[in-house]
Amino acid sequence: MGGNSPCASCKLLRRRCAKDCIFSPYFPSDDPHKFAIVHKVFGASNVSKMLQELPVHQRADAVSSLVYEANARVRDPVYGCVGAISYLQNQVSQLQMQLAVAQAEILCIQMQQEPAMPTTQMDPDDKSYFLHDNLPQYLNFASSSSNVIHDSLKRESIFGHDMVS
Amino acid sequence: MISGRCAACKYLRRRCPSDCIFSLYFPPNDPQRFACVHRIYGASNVAKMLQQIPPPLRAEAAETLYFEARCRIEDPVYGCVGVISQLYEQLQSAESELAKTQAEIAVLNCNPQEAPIEANSNFNTLLAPFHSNFLV
Numbered sequence: 001m002g003g004n005s006p007c008a009s010c011k012l013l014r015r016r017c018a019k020d021c022i023f024s025p026y027f028p029s030d031d032p033h034k035f036a037i038v039h040k041v042f043g044a045s046n047v048s049k050m051l052q053e054l055p056v057h058q059r060a061d062a063v064s065s066l067v068y069e070a071n072a073r074v075r076d077p078v079y080g081c082v083g084a085i086s087y088l089q090n091q092v093s094q095l096q097m098q099l100a101v102a103q104a105e106i107l108c109i110q111m112q113q114e115p116a117m118p119t120t121q122m123d124p125d126d127k128s129y130f131l132h133d134n135l136p137q138y139l140n141f142a143s144s145s146s147n148v149i150h151d152s153l154k155r156e157s158i159f160g161h162d163m164v165s
Numbered sequence: 166m167i168s169g170r171c172a173a174c175k176y177l178r179r180r181c182p183s184d185c186i187f188s189l190y191f192p193p194n195d196p197q198r199f200a201c202v203h204r205i206y207g208a209s210n211v212a213k214m215l216q217q218i219p220p221p222l223r224a225e226a227a228e229t230l231y232f233e234a235r236c237r238i239e240d241p242v243y244g245c246v247g248v249i250s251q252l253y254e255q256l257q258s259a260e261s262e263l264a265k266t267q268a269e270i271a272v273l274n275c276n277p278q279e280a281p282i283e284a285n286s287n288f289n290t291l292l293a294p295f296h297s298n299f300l301v
Contacts (some may be wrong), residue, residue: 091174095259
C-alpha cells in the first residue's frame with residue numbers, strides 16, 4: 001500500500017519514500033496537513049530523531065501527541081499547550097477549593113448534630129480554619145509526582161491567564 | 166546589557182550579533198535552557214517562531230517553548246500532552262468527589278435523625294486530611 005505512493009512526509013519533503021521510511025506508518029498520504037503542521041513546529045529531522053529513539057509500539061502515540069502540540073502551538077504561538085495546562089490547573093484548583101468547603105460543611109453539620117464531640121479547640125462555625133490550613137494539601141495532592149507539574153504550578157503566576165488553546 | 170555570546174550562539178558556535186533573536190531569552194548563564202529547546206524544535210524553528218511573535222510576547226513564548234521541550238524530554242512519548250491528560254483526570258476525579266460530597270450534605274440536611282449513623286462511618290475518612298492540623 002505504502003510502497004506505491006509516497007507518504008505525506010516524503011511528498012512534502014520531495015524525496016523518495018523508502019520501504020522502511022520512519023514516517024510512512026504515521027503520516028499517510030491522504031492527510032498531508034498532519035505532517036505539514038508537525039514539520040512546521042518541530043522540523044522533519046527532529047521528528048525523525050524522536051521517533052527513532054522510541055520503541056515501535058510507542059511511536060503512534062508519540063506522533064499523536066506531537067500533532068496535538070503542533071496544532072496548539074500554531075493556534076496559539078505564544079502559549080501553545082501551556083495555555084490549556086494553565087486553564088486546567090485553575091479549574092482543578094477551584095474544584096478542590098469547593099471540595100474543601102463542602103467537606104468542611106459536612107464536618108460542621110456533624111458537629112452540630114453531635115454536641116458531645118469536643119469543640120473547645122475551634123469554633124464549629126468557623127470554616128476559614130479548614131480552608132487556610134488545608135488548601136496546600138489539596139494543591140499538593142492534585143499535583144502529580146512529575147516535576148513538570150510542580151514547575152507548571154509555579155509558572156501559573158508568570159502566565160496568569162486562563163485561555164483555552 | 167548582555168556581554169559576550171548568548172547561550173544559543175555559544176551552543177551553535179557562532180558569533181552573536183547585536184540583534185540576535187535569541188540573546189534576550191537564552192542568556193549565557195543557562196546553557197541547558199537553549200539546549201533543551203534546540204533538541205526538540207531546532208534553532209531555526211525557534212528563531213522563526215520568535216520572529217513571528219510581537220517582541221513584548223517573545224519572553225513568554227520562549228518560556229513556554231522551554232517548558233514544552235522539557236516535558237517532551239522527560240516524557241518522549243506524550244510530552245506535555247501527558248500533563249494535560251493527567252489534569253483532565255484530576256478534574257474528573259475532583260468533579261466526581263464534589264458531587265458525592267454535595268450529595269452527602271443534602272442527605273445530612275434532609276435526614277438529621279439518620280445522619281449520626283452514616284456520619285460516623287464516614288467520619289474518619291472525612292477527617293483524615295485534617296488530622297495533622299485539627300487533632301493536636
